[in-house]
Amino acid sequence: MTLQSGAHFIRSYQTVERESRDLxxxxxxxxxxxxxxLGKALNLIIESAKSGEDARRLRYQANAQAILIDLGKELDFEAAGDLAQTLRILYSEAAxxxxxxxGASRIERIESAQExxxxxxxxxxxIVKLN
Structure with missing residues (x-):
């Protein structure tokens, strides 16, 4: 490792550390x-659906649904107003x-929710980085 690449590595590490601390x-x-x-659950839903493991898929779907409900509970309608309302609608659509x-269209819908x-x-x- 060169001195320049070592310095780049240290700056990258410091950036990740700062962002993690902020979060x-x-x-x-x-x-x-x-x-x-939620990201993990959506990946597992897609993986299970592709492999035909319906029991696993249903379990991960229930987990993803619960997480979306929890995300909705975190919304602050007084502080965020229209943004909170929009997020509530998006979480509902993802659910x-x-x-x-x-069938196959199920995977496409889950992938669209994932996106x-x-x-x-x-x-x-x-937004968190700006605050």
Whole structure:
């Protein structure tokens, strides 16, 4: 490792450490954990659906639904107003897409819910960095 690449590694580590500290502090930590767990659950739903493991898929669907409910409980309608309302609608739509049944299109709907949640998480993380 060169001195330059070592310095780059240290800066990268410091950036990750600072971002992690920001997420862990204050009211952001519970939501960060919920997004992480939801991402894992959605991946497992897709994996289970592709392999035809319906019992596993149903278990992960129930877990994802519970996480979406918990994310909804974290919304502060007084402070966030329209944004909180929009997130509630998006969480509800994601829940519908996860719950729907039906062959190959089921996986596409779950993947669309996964993309939706990923975009919300990415935007939320950027907002946290600004605060």
């Amino acid at each position: 862990v502090s204050g009211p952001y930590f519970p939501v960060a954990i919920l997004f992480e767990e 519908k897409r996860i719950q729907l049944e039906g 939706m949640i990923h975009e919300i998480k990415k935007t939320w993380t950027e």
